[in-house]
Amino acid sequence: MDFPLLPRDIYEEIRKTVVGQDDAIREISVALVKHLVGAPAPNILLIGNSGSGKTTLMRAVEKFLSSRKDLTDFANIVRMNANVLAEEHEGYGRVVLGRLYENAKKMIGESADMNRIIRSVEHGIVFIDEVDKIRAQVSGSPNVRGIVAQEALLTLMENEHVRFDADGFTHVVNSSGILFVAGGAFEELYESVLRRATIGQDVAPLQPIVVVSASGEVREEFPFHLRDYLKYDDIFRYGMTPQFASRFESIIVLNDLAEGDLSRIFVEPEGSIFRTSRDYFQRFGVDLQITRGALIAIAWDASRQKRLGARALREIFRRVIRNLEFDPSAATRDASRVVTVDEAMVKQAVASREQGTARVR
Ligand SMILES: Nc1ncnc2c1ncn2[C@@H]1O[C@H](COP(=O)(O)OP(=O)(O)O)[C@@H](O)[C@H]1O
Ligand SMILES: [Mg+2]
Structure with a gap:
């Protein structure tokens, strides 16, 4: 058999x-x-x-x-x-x-x-x-x-x-x-092997490379x-x-997760961060959507925070979504009952973290 x-x-x-x-x-x-x-x-x-x-x-x-x-x-x-x-x-x-x-x-x-x-x-x-x-x-x-x-x-x-x-x-x-x-x-x-690699103790030292995001940002x-x-x-x-x-x-x-992996993790798997959030809004009759640009911005921000891996997705999304979660139906601007997370909302959340101006509500 x-x-x-x-x-x-x-x-x-x-x-x-x-x-x-x-x-x-x-x-x-x-x-x-x-x-x-x-x-x-x-x-x-x-x-x-x-x-x-x-x-x-x-x-x-x-x-x-x-x-x-x-x-x-x-x-x-x-x-x-x-x-x-x-x-x-x-x-x-x-x-x-x-x-x-x-x-x-x-x-x-x-x-x-x-x-x-x-x-x-x-x-x-x-x-x-x-x-x-x-x-x-x-x-x-x-x-x-x-x-x-x-x-x-x-x-x-x-x-x-x-x-x-x-x-x-x-x-x-x-x-x-x-x-x-x-x-x-x-x-x-990880740290100690990285140190060996960047100092070049037993190999040529690593040279930095330039990474460009899908939206044109560079690091x-x-x-x-x-x-x-x-x-x-x-x-x-x-x-x-x-x-x-x-x-x-x-x-x-295991691989460090790249931007593309992170955006897939954010939406695709059963129980992903986005699906879970969608389910929450659904309970109040609200249809949560996200633009391609917002998705890319979230993944890019998370990919900068190397040592958090996919956990960084949760951190940034929480900043974007928390006010909407507080009052789901007030978040819909019209009768369509649709809330769309767009790139501007993500950029604003990232900026407020960077400047330390995010207020805790
Ligand atoms: N490669 C991956 N594929 C899908 N989801 C991932 C992946 N890595 C991390 N995650 C998500 O990030 C969170 C933390 O991942 P986890 O597997 O607990 O990380 P760790 O490597 O620290 O054990 C989980 O919620 C998981 O859904
Ligand atoms: Mg673990």
Whole structure:
């Protein structure tokens, strides 16, 4: 029997939610399918600036695989914050096994054969978000919580006989086949590698390039892509122990979102900022519209704020829309019940932020 899922199926689905990260999605899709069919698959470390889509991507994969009833015996997938692992003092990853166990019962059924549930745990997929928060040292001093958490994960990755208690029984599982996908922003890693690149410590220093927006505005940027410069050494220095970091055979660096990606994120995905706002106005019988120029201006403004990623969209849009939200129907100028966000409104919101004259109402 053919396996009912191809990497392309995952890729196409995730792309509906996650914009501008196609290479990363492809690579993750392949790793997931390898794991699901029982072939060796690399653990993945996902590095990307804040607001580049790491959490969104993990959520989308979790949602999609969990929704596939035909994969019940294969796709036991859980997502947790790395901090949860730091809470364990002597647990050594049992919290992870506990989650997989609960999830397996939910999927396969409470009364299912215990062997089937344990097999599902041993074949689990674990997403660890904010893995950069479990550094082994922070500014030169050891960070006990981080060390504990890395140890816990390493124990799971290496061990063929891990004991854990559930439902009044002690189970022994081989956790070495669990697939781990960990993600984090690694802020300072970005800074330090960028510094190396701009000073030109081991390569020619970066030269700025000129970027022109769709509406003709101009700025200078350094064409820096972390993935071009990143070494395992940088990750060790950041505070991931070599034993732990080297367990991630695949390191994927997400793209910084460009203006075009940002405007798509603003309108396209289900639950996008604009769709959500439209829904709000709809409740008061108001049809919210946006001009092409306004959309471009919002994306351009957000793309200037590099370290916020797509989160910058929310910040600028809130400035544009808050007065209209306060009194939705008064916002319509005529009987048409249409409110249009135009470029002038966006420019004004940007200018008032820049001059610090935005009044808090
Ligand atoms: N690549 C992307 N595609 C679609 N939406 C994105 C993307 N990146 C960020 N967003 C949006 O920005 C917000 C923050 O994204 P998130 O995935 O939480 O970022 P992080 O990389 O910091 O985990 C979310 O509301 C999400 O909808
Ligand atoms: Mg996140």
